[in-house]
Amino acid sequence: xxxxxxxxxxxxxxxxxxxxxxxxxxxxxxxxxxxxxxxxxxxxxxxxxxxxxxxxxxxxxxxxxxxxxxxxxxxxxxxxxxxxxxxxxxxxxxxxxxxxxxxxxxxxxxxxxxxxxxxxxxxxxxxxxxxxxxxxxxxxxxxxxxxxxxxxxxxxxxxxxxxxxxxxxxxxxxxxxxxxxxxxxxxxxxx
DNA sequence: TATGAGATCAACT
DNA sequence: GTTGATCTCATAC
Numbered sequence: 001x002x003x004x005x006x007x008x009x010x011x012x013x014x015x016x017x018x019x020x021x022x023x024x025x026x027x028x029x030x031x032x033x034x035x036x037x038x039x040x041x042x043x044x045x046x047x048x049x050x051x052x053x054x055x056x057x058x059x060x061x062x063x064x065x066x067x068x069x070x071x072x073x074x075x076x077x078x079x080x081x082x083x084x085x086x087x088x089x090x091x092x093x094x095x096x097x098x099x100x101x102x103x104x105x106x107x108x109x110x111x112x113x114x115x116x117x118x119x120x121x122x123x124x125x126x127x128x129x130x131x132x133x134x135x136x137x138x139x140x141x142x143x144x145x146x147x148x149x150x151x152x153x154x155x156x157x158x159x160x161x162x163x164x165x166x167x168x169x170x171x172x173x174x175x176x177x178x179x180x181x182x183x184x185x186x187x188x189x190x191x
Numbered sequence: 192t193a194t195g196a197g198a199t200c201a202a203c204t
Numbered sequence: 205g206t207t208g209a210t211c212t213c214a215t216a217c
Contacts, residue, residue, distance in 0.1 A: 040209070048209070050202095058201070075210050076199030082209090095209055125210050166209055185210095 004151040007143035008067030015041040015085045015092045020160070020176045022083075022094060024152030029131040030145070032104030034121065035152075036096065038177035038184050040163045042082070044091040047168040051091035061139045062091045069147065071128070071138040078125030081133050083142055097164075097175075098122045100183040101130070123185040159188040 006025065011018055019041040027033045042049040050059040050072065061070040062084055070082040070093055082093035099121045101108055108120045108130040121127045128134070142149050159179040162171060164186060177184050 042209075050209080053203090056202075072209085073200060075208060076201075078210050080209065097209085123210070129211095163209070167207090 003153065005143060006149040006151055007141075008065060010149075010151075011066035011083060011085045011142070012087060013085065015043055015094055016174070018083070018085045019094045019174070020158045021152075023158045023176055023178050024154070024156035026102070026150040026152070027096070027099060028103065028148040028150075029133060032107050032131055033099065033148075034102035035100040036098075037100050037181040038098035038175070040095040040097055041174040041176070042093050042095060043174075046172065046174075048163070048166045048170075048172075049092070051093075055091070059091070062093050063089060064139070067142050069133075069137050069140045069142055071133060071135050073135065074125060079128035079134050080124040081128055081137070095124060096127055097124045098177070098181075098183055098185050099127055100181060107132075118182055122183050126185075161188045 019039050022036050022039050025036050027036050044051045051062045055063050058072055061068055065088045066084050066086060068084045070084055071079055074080045082095050084093050086092045101117055101120045112120055112130050121130045157179040159177055160173045161175045162173055163175045177188055179188055
């Protein structure tokens with residue numbers, strides 16, 4: 001049987017429902033990808049969100065319909081990708097931070113210039129490099145080629161923690177991931 | 192293992 | 205002119 005394909009309906013909910021639900025889902029770009037193990041939620045009322053200060057040329061996609069891809073340049077070097085959530089105009093999104101590489105390992109290694117499977121996609125900039133995502137994909141639909149997103153099978157152990165690399169609203173526990181995965185950009189604090 | 196600098200661009204002050 | 209949703213490499217313990 002074929003797995004459920006996720007599209008705009010899945011994303012037309014609160015980022016805080018979508019983000020944990022994405023853990024364990026399978027994300028593919030042109031046949032290359034794997035299992036999502038780490039994301040972060042950015043809500044439009046959140047000072048750390050790009051949309052917090054209102055719409056600009058860069059963040060315009062965040063203000064559009066859910067189920068689209070928002071790509072931006074980070075630190076002048078890397079690309080980072082988000083999935084737009086909630087009804088159009090709410091300008092909230094989920095940042096894709098890490099996946100467990102499953103399909104297209106050879107292409108990921110070539111793009112990244114690395115052998116270590118663990119470092120291929122363990123961070124937002126790394127994911128984009130490994131999957132070949134650039135600003136050319138900004139605004140694209142998640143449910144149309146080259147993208148494909150499939151609902152998870154089973155129930156992963158989802159952990160939450162504080163987000164990484166931000167200074168505003170740094171205390172909000174809006175980072176979600178699969179507890180214990182080897183492919184996280186950083187482990188979750190255990191209790 | 193841990194810390195620090197450099198790369199490089201767009202938004203913002 | 206400064207900062208940032210980052211990553212890599214170099215140098216120091």
